[in-house]
Amino acid sequence: MWALRRHANPLSVKLRFRGLGIGTYHACCAKAEVSSSSGSQEEATSIFFSKSYHTGGSVRNLLHHQTLNVDSEFSMGRRGLSSQAGAESSGREDDDDLEDGFSELETASGGVPDHGNEDELISEPELSDVDNDGNEDPSALESLETDAGGKKYHKTKAYSEIFKVIISSPGDPVHVALDKWVGEGNEVSRDDCQVALFLLRKRRMYGRALQLSEWMEASKKLDFGERDYASRLDLIAKVRGLPKAQYYLENIPKSMRGEVAYRTFLANCVRASNVGKAEETFNKMKDLEFPVTSFACNQLLLLYKRLDKKKIADVLLLMEKENVKPTLFTYKLLIDTKGQSNDITGMDQIVETMKAEGVEPDFDTKAVLARHYIYGGLKEKAEALLKEMEGGNLKENRVACQFLLPLYAMLGKVDEVKRVWESFEKGPRLYECMAAIEAYGKLGKVDEAEAVFERAVTTFKKLSSRHYSALLKVYANHKMLAKGKDLVKRMGDSGCRVGPLTWDALVRLYVEAGEVEKADSILNKAAQQNQVRPLFNSFMAIMDQYAKRGDVHNAEKVFHRMRQAGYFGRHRQFQALIQAYVNAKAPAYGFRERMKADNVFPNKTLASQLGLVDAFRKTAVSDLLD
Structure with missing residues (x-):
């Protein structure tokens, strides 16, 4: 763990380690100029702070509720997590496929991390095992994968009569459909209900899943246990937001309001990027004397990776003090954080530490490494890693194909x-088809991408909107508006339910074609008609275009709609909005106060932008005129 903390920032000075008798340590984040995947402007980050602490006293509430300044004292007394430290940019905005992607890499071993960036509340029924960012989706609670006796449900063979009733009655509320079904003499079992919840979650039909959970309790046919309450809490957070979820948490029977419920709420706070609420929940768990787990620490690492990288070292310090071992997910987060700062040496050092601790990187971890090697211009190193992933026989190592x-x-x-594609072309799996469509799209081989899609259509019985969206994204990236429209019509004719992923592809399709107003209209109507939250990136694609035009009015409208949808407290939003004022050459009054209200503190980019729109900024000319 000490090695991890030493490498938690891109540059570290030499340290003297004497067990817990550690003196002052310095950690700094090197200035990195890293171009984004889209070629956006580079950003340099620099962090330097030092801490001193002693080993006496309690370790509870370790992280102090204050800004982490240079040479600030760091006593091990009873302290709270800080939400005041300024967040630093990674130096490269995540590309669209990586937006908030790591929140959902860790399976819910009693907790409920949800898909990130991927950010729908209710979505189209999809059978894919990946989230919106291409990462494994463990959105279901452990309680949804196991029954009271610990039996695992098989994800591909799970069957439920209740689920069949709900799906076959799309126009009726769940309680109406199930009351009618029970009235016909059918019996309800816990096993059937749990499988139904699992399948609804897998399709991201969170609204229907919440209605089922409410019916289960209201019907009094099943006794609610701790994991049932935690599952309901998770669904409320997804469908109705954190305030409603917190109210529900506070009203769960005390005997059932245990660690599972709190870490479920913590994961949803992180999913919403709500720093203050996440830290408050973490400290509450410590006050209740729940053990400090790798799951809870990983949630904080994920949060700070997004919003405040300076505090990652603090979480690692807490993990070391509490003897919490880092998991595979911990290492993935740290590797990606280093990679975003273009610190390839530090990234490799974490991999070495990981292996020394007996944790072998999986394919997803290696894919993260390879992406950062490519971004860093180390193409030979990336290719060598891909050959290692491929192994001696690709057919025996087929799982690597999608990466x-x-x-x-x-x-x-x-x-x-x-x-690689031809090695499986005769008998492809659906996820391999999606990976091939993405790959050919990146290479500009649209005809080949279309051929793979048609192969998927003929091979598999029915494709979901996720699979149509893969080709739609290719059309968007190549500004093929007419083909995109035809594909959407074909998608509707096939009976697919259109959700946030499809909206995102449509938005990009129209944005790339220069029809920003049309893209804005589509997203607005879709959200209103379906009462589903669009993806964060969908809003930003539109807002960025308004910012380029200097269209302050429409940029503010999109910013407001994002807040209504629950997206706030992110640097990315404020950067786009400020840029609209900059390009319009208009003063922005009260902007610092707006940011402070969202607990957002200027990084280097934001600070420079704020200087350009400060209505009271003094210049040499203004001083002469005064």
Whole structure:
């Protein structure tokens, strides 16, 4: 763990380690100029702070509720987590496929991390095992995968009569459909209800899942246990937001309001990027004397990776003091954080530490490494890693295919993409088809991407909107508006329910075609008609275009709609909005106060932008005129 903390920032000075008798340590984040995947402007980050602490006293509430300034004292007394420290940018905005992607990499071992950036409340029924960012989706609670006796449900073979009733009655409230079904003499079992909840969550039909949970309790046919309450809490957070979820948490029977419920709420706070509420919940868990777990610490690491990288070292310090071992997910977060800062050496050091601790990187971790090697211009190193992932026999190592295809495409290796795809072309799996569509799209091979899509259509009985969206994204990236419209019509004719992923692809399609107002209208209507929250990136694609135009009025409207949808407290939003004022050459009154109200503190980019729109900014000319 000490090695991890030493590498938690891109540069570290030499340290003297004497067990727990650690003196002062210094951690700094090197200035990195890293171009984003879209070629956006580079940003440099710099952090330097030092801490001193002694080993006496309680370790509870370790992280002090104050800004982490240089040479601030760091006593091990009873302290709270800080939400005041200024967040620093990673130096490269995550590309669309990585937006908030890590929140959902860790399976819910009693907690409920949800998909991130991926950010719908209720969505189209999809059978894919991945979230919106291409990462494993563990949105279901452990209680949804196991019954009271600990039996695991098989994800592909799970069957439920109750689920069948709900799906076959889309126009009726769940309680109406189920009351009628029970009235016909059918019996309700816990096993059937749990499988139904699992399948609804898997399709991200959170609204229907919440109605089922409410019916289960109201019907008095099943006794609610701790995990049932935690599951309901998670669904309320997804569908109705954190305030309603917190109210529900506070009213769960005390005997059932245990660690599972609190860490479920913590994960949803992190999902919403609500720093203050997440830290408050973490401290509440410590006050209730719940053990400090790797799950809770990983949630904080995820939160600070997004919003305040300076505090990652503090969480690692807490984990070391509480003897909490880092998990595979911990290492993934740290590797990605280093990679975003373009600190390849630090990233490799974390991998070495990881292996030394007996934790082997999985394919997803290696894919994260390869992406950062490519971004960093180390193409030979990336290609060597891909060959390692491929192994001696690709057919025996087939699971690597879904990672290799898009990564070879990022390297511009057309022949390698073709070779990997052709090795499974005669009997492809659906996720391999999606990876091939993405890869050919990155390479500009639209015809090949279309051919793979048609192969998927003929091979599999029915595609979901997620699979249509893969090709739709290719059309958007190549400004093929007419083909995109035809695909959407075909999608509607097939009976697919359109959700946030499809809206996102449509928004990008129209934005790339220069029809920003149309994209804005589509997103607004879709959200109102379906009462579903669009993706964060969908809003930003539109807001960025208004900012480029200097259209302050429409940029403010999008900013307001994002807040209504629950997206707030992120630097990215404020950067786009301020840029609208900059391009319009208009003063922005009270902007610092607006940011402070959202607990957002200027990083280097924001500070420079604020200087340009400060209505009271003094210049040499203004001083002469005064």
